[in-house]
Amino acid sequence: MRAVVYHQFTDDLDALQVREVPEPKLSPASVLVEVRAAGVNPVDWKLMAGGLDAIMPTQFPVIPGWDVSGVVVAVGMDTPEFQVGDEVMAYARTDTVGGGTFAERVTVPVRAVAHKPESLSWEQAAAIPLAGGTALRAIDALGELHARTVLIHGGSGGVGGFAVQIAHARGARVIATASEANHDYLRDLGAHPVAYGDGLADRVLELNGGPVDAVADFAGGMLETTLAVLGDDGVHVSIADSSVTEHGGRHIWVRPDGAETARLAAMAAERVLRVEIAKTFPLEGVADAFRESRTRHVRGKLVIVP
Numbered sequence: 651m652r653a654v655v656y657h658q659f660t661d662d663l664d665a666l667q668v669r670e671v672p673e674p675k676l677s678p679a680s681v682l683v684e685v686r687a688a689g690v691n692p693v694d695w696k697l698m699a700g701g702l703d704a705i706m707p708t709q710f711p712v713i714p715g716w717d718v719s720g721v722v723v724a725v726g727m728d729t730p731e732f733q734v735g736d737e738v739m740a741y742a743r744t745d746t747v748g749g750g751t752f753a754e755r756v757t758v759p760v761r762a763v764a765h766k767p768e769s770l771s772w773e774q775a776a777a778i779p780l781a782g783g784t785a786l787r788a789i790d791a792l793g794e795l796h797a798r799t800v801l802i803h804g805g806s807g808g809v810g811g812f813a814v815q816i817a818h819a820r821g822a823r824v825i826a827t828a829s830e831a832n833h834d835y836l837r838d839l840g841a842h843p844v845a846y847g848d849g850l851a852d853r854v855l856e857l858n859g860g861p862v863d864a865v866a867d868f869a870g871g872m873l874e875t876t877l878a879v880l881g882d883d884g885v886h887v888s889i890a891d892s893s894v895t896e897h898g899g900r901h902i903w904v905r906p907d908g909a910e911t912a913r914l915a916a917m918a919a920e921r922v923l924r925v926e927i928a929k930t931f932p933l934e935g936v937a938d939a940f941r942e943s944r945t946r947h948v949r950g951k952l953v954i955v956p
């Protein structure tokens with residue numbers, strides 16, 4: 651089959667090549683998925699650069715990509731949950747980095763797989779699992795949000811966009827940061843937009859008329875502002891800054907979880923969650939997609955369509 655591969659840690663995106671590679675092997679509790687679309691996440695190029703080597707074992711050559719939607723074309727020995735022909739979606743991370751989703755086919759453990767609602771496109775289904783799962787885990791960790799104010803750093807990104815909508819759906823008053831060009835987008839998602847940068851804490855305190863009840867950081871490097879705007883009993887989480895744990899916050903790490911992906915898929919099918927696709931690329935365009943993701947200014951999600 652055809653897949654995108656790289657052979658060593660590097661930040662040179664020209665090292666990404668589309669090659670013929672062996673078919674993935676099916677293990678007893680996995681399904682083989684013919685890939686229709688594969689979401690891009692910043693972790694994909696961070697892994698390629700070797701930035702997560704200390705916490706994630708890697709097996710070269712690596713096929714990058716962790717998000718997938720597609721059709722089940724073979725099932726493992728004991729996988730009654732799925733049949734050949736099922737349309738599915740998954741955050742397909744396994745314990746070793748290597749056999750990813752930027753390929754024609756990928757093996758996915760059933761614990762990570764959810765059925766794709768018919769009303770979602772392949773691109774939407776592939777955009778949801780990792781970013782949506784992170785957003786859900788982070789917002790869940792903030793506890794009860796009804797009639798409370800939550801500040802979301804990075805509300806226009808892949809994870810932040812989902813988080814804004816989940817918090818809004820739970821009855822929170824959502825204040826979210828983004829660059830000026832994304833303020834109407836944030837309003838559409840249900841947030842009061844604020845520009846990030848110098849003076850952010852003052853702008854948030856003024857807009858809210860005082861400290862906020864909860865903060866979720868999806869941008870990183872926001873701890874000082876978070877602590878400046880958070881009320882005495884406030885809770886805070888970050889997905890991009892582990893030092894929050896030294897200041898009473900929680901560092902969130904997303905887990906592959908088919909049941910969680912199914913919950914998110916249902917929310918998208920019911921239009922509680924809007925899935926913003928910024929751009930799609932063919933397998934040959936993975937380097938361009940990584941280049942775009944590395945700018946840190948993508949609105950919504952980038953998706954590979956093999």
Ligand SMILES: NC(=O)c1ccc[n+]([C@@H]2O[C@H](COP(=O)([O-])OP(=O)(O)OC[C@H]3O[C@@H](n4cnc5c(N)ncnc54)[C@H](OP(=O)(O)O)[C@@H]3O)[C@@H](O)[C@H]2O)c1
Pocket residue numbers: 691692693696780781784803804805806807808809810827828829830832846847868869870888889890902903904943946947948949950
């Ligand atoms: N811990 C985990 O489990 C986990 C899971 C997923 C992602 N992550 C990490 O979380 C981060 C965000 O992921 P993502 O997929 O949402 O990335 P993304 O889609 O690239 O999001 C980028 C967003 O960040 C905003 N941004 C850029 N600079 C900012 C700043 N100085 N202040 C506030 N916002 C800023 C951008 O807003 P504008 O375009 O409006 O400027 C853009 O919308 C990445 O570092 C990623 O690796 C961690």
